[in-house]
Amino acid sequence: QQPVQSPQAVILREGEDAVINCSSSKALYSVHWYRQKHGEAPVFLMILLKGGEQKGHEKISASFNEKKQQSSLYLTASQLSYSGTYFCGTEGWGSARQLTFGSGTQLTVLP
Amino acid sequence: DTEVTQTPKHLVMGMTNKKSLKCEQHMGHRAMYWYKQKAKKPPELMFVYSYEKLSINESVPSRFSPECPNSSLLNLHLHALQPEDSALYLCASSHGGISSGANVLTFGAGSRLTVL
Numbered sequence: 001q002q003p004v005q006s007p008q009a010v011i012l013r014e015g016e017d018a019v020i021n022c023s024s025s026k027a028l029y030s031v032h033w034y035r036q037k038h039g040e041a042p043v044f045l046m047i048l049l050k051g052g053e054q055k056g057h058e059k060i061s062a063s064f065n066e067k068k069q070q071s072s073l074y075l076t077a078s079q080l081s082y083s084g085t086y087f088c089g090t091e092g093w094g095s096a097r098q099l100t101f102g103s104g105t106q107l108t109v110l111p
Numbered sequence: 112d113t114e115v116t117q118t119p120k121h122l123v124m125g126m127t128n129k130k131s132l133k134c135e136q137h138m139g140h141r142a143m144y145w146y147k148q149k150a151k152k153p154p155e156l157m158f159v160y161s162y163e164k165l166s167i168n169e170s171v172p173s174r175f176s177p178e179c180p181n182s183s184l185l186n187l188h189l190h191a192l193q194p195e196d197s198a199l200y201l202c203a204s205s206h207g208g209i210s211s212g213a214n215v216l217t218f219g220a221g222s223r224l225t226v227l
Contacts, residue, residue, distance in 0.1 A: 002153075030213050041201060041218035042154065049213055087153050089216075097212040098144075098167055101153035 001025055003090045005102035012078050012109050020073040020105045022088030031064050031071040032089040032099060035082075042087060045073075075107070083109045115219035117202050123225045126192060132222045134185040134202030141208050142166075143185040144216065145177060146201040154201055160185060161209040192226045199223050 003024040010018050022031060030049050034042040048064035048071060059076045075082055085106050089099035115136045124130050134143065142161045146154035159167035160179040168177075174196075176188040185202055199221045205214035 032215070034216075041220050042216075044215050044217070047213060047215055091212060091214075097209060097214065098156055098159060099214075099216065100156070104151075104153050106151075 002100055003088055003102040005086075005088055005105050007105060008103070009106040010108070012107070014080060014109055014111055015077050018075045018078060018107060020075075020086050020088075020107075022071045022073070022090070022102050024069040024090045026069065026090075026092050028064075028066065028069050028090050029093050029097060030091040031062075032091070033062055033071075033073050034087045034089060034101075035084045036087065036104075037084040045086075078107075078109045080109050080111065083107055115202055115204055115217050117200075117219035117222050119222055120220065121223050121225075123227065124189065124192065125227050126194075128192075129188070129190045131189065132187040132200055132202075132224075134187075134219055135183055136204040136217070137183055138204065138206075138217070139182075140204035140206050140217070141182065142205045142214060143179065144203040144205070145185070145187050146203060146218075148199045148201055148221070158187075159209050166209045189224070192224075194226050197224055197226045 003022050006021050032047045033045040036042040062073045064071045085104045087104050088102045091097045118133045144159050145157040148154045157171045158177040163179050174191050178186040201221045202219040203216040
């Protein structure tokens with residue numbers, strides 16, 4: 001089952017903050033976040049494994065609420081280079097753990 | 112070497128052609144994946160090879176045939192494709208096998224396929 005991402009698109013000015021949400025209807029083993037720039041491959045940002053875990057990558061951080069099966073990606077003081085499509089990927093419990101990607105959030109940062 | 116290399120970058124083929132997409136990684140990763148991505152959509156999983164064995168086939172039509180000759184190489188053989196198969200085909204690899212979980216994917220740049 002595909003996780004649900006919101007919003008579908010967001011437009012920011014440089015220096016503004018944004019939050020992207022990802023939720024799943026199934027119990028999650030992990031949540032991954034990837035960014036894909038136009039015409040390029042998706043690039044791994046971070047993985048969250050434990051309920052309540054928070055991780056950071058420069059000014060991009062994320063949280064994972066295991067009880068709610070939700071994750072949020074926080075982009076603070078956004079830069080032009082943050083533009084792209086952000087995908088969450090969720091991994092369930094079971095013998096074969098493959099990622100299922102959400103529908104994506106298109107982030108545009110304007111000067 | 113931290114790259115996944117895919118060839119060709121672009122491929123145009125007719126519906127009666129037979130062609131192949133190739134993927135190579137030298138990171139010692141034990142799982143390799145084929146994803147299909149349509150414009151403005153997320154990558155969709157097609158196949159997973161874990162320790163050189165086909166572990167996942169997401170009900171992909173038989174006109175797509177994967178092959179894993181060794182732990183570094185992954186091929187996708189294409190035959191009698193339809194125009195709706197036009198898409199970006201992404202190869203990815205991950206360190207652990209598919210059952211180990213928490214597999215961070217390293218993607219190749221993709222092969223953009225157009226079926227006429």
